[in-house]
Amino acid sequence: MSIKPTLHTVLSPRLLDLYDVSDSIVVVIDVFRATSTIATALYNGAEKVIPVDSVDQCIEIGKRTGGITAGERDGKVIPGLSYGNSPAEYPRSFIEGKTLVLTTTNGTKLLHMALNKGAAEVVTGSFPNISAVCRFLASQQKNVFLGCSAWKDRFNLEDALFAGAIIHEIKDHFTIHCDSSLMAADMYEMHRNNMNSFIRRTTHWHRLASYGLEKDLEYCVSRDVADVLPIYRNGDLVVG
Amino acid sequence: MSIKPTLHTVLSPRLLDLYDVSDSIVVVIDVFRATSTIATALYNGAEKVIPVDSVDQCIEIGKRTGGITAGERDGKVIPGLSYGNSPAEYPRSFIEGKTLVLTTTNGTKLLHMALNKGAAEVVTGSFPNISAVCRFLASQQKNVFLGCSAWKDRFNLEDALFAGAIIHEIKDHFTIHCDSSLMAADMYEMHRNNMNSFIRRTTHWHRLASYGLEKDLEYCVSRDVADVLPIYRNGDLVVG
Numbered sequence: 001m002s003i004k005p006t007l008h009t010v011l012s013p014r015l016l017d018l019y020d021v022s023d024s025i026v027v028v029i030d031v032f033r034a035t036s037t038i039a040t041a042l043y044n045g046a047e048k049v050i051p052v053d054s055v056d057q058c059i060e061i062g063k064r065t066g067g068i069t070a071g072e073r074d075g076k077v078i079p080g081l082s083y084g085n086s087p088a089e090y091p092r093s094f095i096e097g098k099t100l101v102l103t104t105t106n107g108t109k110l111l112h113m114a115l116n117k118g119a120a121e122v123v124t125g126s127f128p129n130i131s132a133v134c135r136f137l138a139s140q141q142k143n144v145f146l147g148c149s150a151w152k153d154r155f156n157l158e159d160a161l162f163a164g165a166i167i168h169e170i171k172d173h174f175t176i177h178c179d180s181s182l183m184a185a186d187m188y189e190m191h192r193n194n195m196n197s198f199i200r201r202t203t204h205w206h207r208l209a210s211y212g213l214e215k216d217l218e219y220c221v222s223r224d225v226a227d228v229l230p231i232y233r234n235g236d237l238v239v240g
Numbered sequence: 241m242s243i244k245p246t247l248h249t250v251l252s253p254r255l256l257d258l259y260d261v262s263d264s265i266v267v268v269i270d271v272f273r274a275t276s277t278i279a280t281a282l283y284n285g286a287e288k289v290i291p292v293d294s295v296d297q298c299i300e301i302g303k304r305t306g307g308i309t310a311g312e313r314d315g316k317v318i319p320g321l322s323y324g325n326s327p328a329e330y331p332r333s334f335i336e337g338k339t340l341v342l343t344t345t346n347g348t349k350l351l352h353m354a355l356n357k358g359a360a361e362v363v364t365g366s367f368p369n370i371s372a373v374c375r376f377l378a379s380q381q382k383n384v385f386l387g388c389s390a391w392k393d394r395f396n397l398e399d400a401l402f403a404g405a406i407i408h409e410i411k412d413h414f415t416i417h418c419d420s421s422l423m424a425a426d427m428y429e430m431h432r433n434n435m436n437s438f439i440r441r442t443t444h445w446h447r448l449a450s451y452g453l454e455k456d457l458e459y460c461v462s463r464d465v466a467d468v469l470p471i472y473r474n475g476d477l478v479v480g
Contacts, residue, residue: 011251011395012255014254014255014258015252015254015255015393015394015395018254018392018393018394152258153255153258154255154258154419154420155251155255155419155420155423156419157419157422157423160423177443177446178443179394179395179396179397179442179443179444180394180395182397182441182442183395183397183400183423183427186427186430187423187426187427190426190430201422202419202422203417203418203419204419206417
């Protein structure tokens with residue numbers, strides 16, 4: 001009988017260094033909205049998504065690559081960039097064959113931390129691409145860390161709920177001795193049949209809905225509408 | 241109409257510095273078993289409990305005060321100390337009128353962090369003294385932080401569940417915009433009617449039950465069996 005790999009859930013980037021992620025797969029989760037937008041752009045034919053953590057870097061890489069620069073602050077496109085963080089801005093008719101240079105804070109920080117700590121693979125996960133992520137994790141025979149990007153390092157409900165949704169699908173493939181994972185699975189079980197009312201309770205909903213982004217947020221909890229696996233390769237997220 | 245104070249839940253000591261706890265009440269929670277033992281010793285007449293974070297300090301303070309030194313590692317009394325971490329070791333017939341010098345790691349670290357960051361009051365909470373804690377929090381008109389001691393900074397289920405139990409009792413007195421608190425309250429609602437089976441799922445249960453401490457852990461989720469308020473005053477925890 002083969003030994004199952006382990007699965008842990010990390011509730012904030014601030015907690016990542018409590019774990020040894022070397023030779024493991026880290027799933028970066030930023031449900032509202034970075035990882036949902038990344039999956040959508042790649043599903044719609046973007047050549048790659050370059051995640052960056054500063055506006056200056058976004059502009060510089062945009063110039064060098066001819067890529068589309070994107071990023072928001074307080075619900076508006078950041079001055080100097082061209083587009084926002086909404087998945088709805090990246091239909092196939094616009095993004096196919098292009099490079100998207102995306103400024104995010106929470107998600108990009110976690111991604112770079114995971115790489116610096118020696119993760120074997122970094123992929124991004126969201127409800128729009130949940131099945132692609134689950135298929136990959138179940139097939140690799142490697143330890144898995146579900147990394148919640150959180151909000152300024154504070155725990156958030158939607159990233160934990162997505163971790164729980166992954167665990168619900170693939171738990172039989174892993175050994176799970178991790179209270180964060182048990183909690184995430186419980187939260188998913190409790191709310192899976194009323195996701196749209198659940199997300200209206202989150203602090204993130206109250207922040208973003210005040211900018212009129214309700215349709216975005218409902219898209220971000222829709223399963224498999226952009227079912228590709230974004231995987232990190234030499235600075236880029238590409239379809240795995 | 242008066243403005244309600246805020247309530248936040250902090251899921252790990254590692255996350256405490258994301259919050260401004262000055263002029264606030266911090267509740268240190270270490271359900272298995274430090275804060276349950278502290279409440280029990282004070283309820284049974286201990287003059288005070290001195291929480292310390294190292295064995296050397298425990299021995300030194302024990303000598304200076306004539307107090308009872310206590311601490312465990314891997315389910316056994318630490319060499320050089322006299323008693324363990326079990327609430328069952330501190331009945332009235334033994335502890336009344338005495339000083340308990342208690343070595344803990346997770347809980348004491350959080351307590352000292354809260355003091356260093358300027359908390360107005362630090363109290364300790366556990367199921368055995370939940371009503372005393374709730375009465376105090378509801379009466380003070382101060383912001384509250386429910387601080388989970390966690391395990392080596394990793395999230396644990398039992399401390400979050402206790403935070404949820406407090407929120408269940410006193411939520412009407414506070415403004416709560418905090419996903420950690422919403423999660424804790426959900427987890428409590430989900431498990432409140434089957435606590436004894438719930439605690440058997442936690443990683444802490446599996447760690448401690450292997451040392452034969454099942455009765456201890458069941459005591460630690462019993463409500464109001466030691467209903468006093470341990471409050472920090474000049475290095476000591478005393479009945480508030």
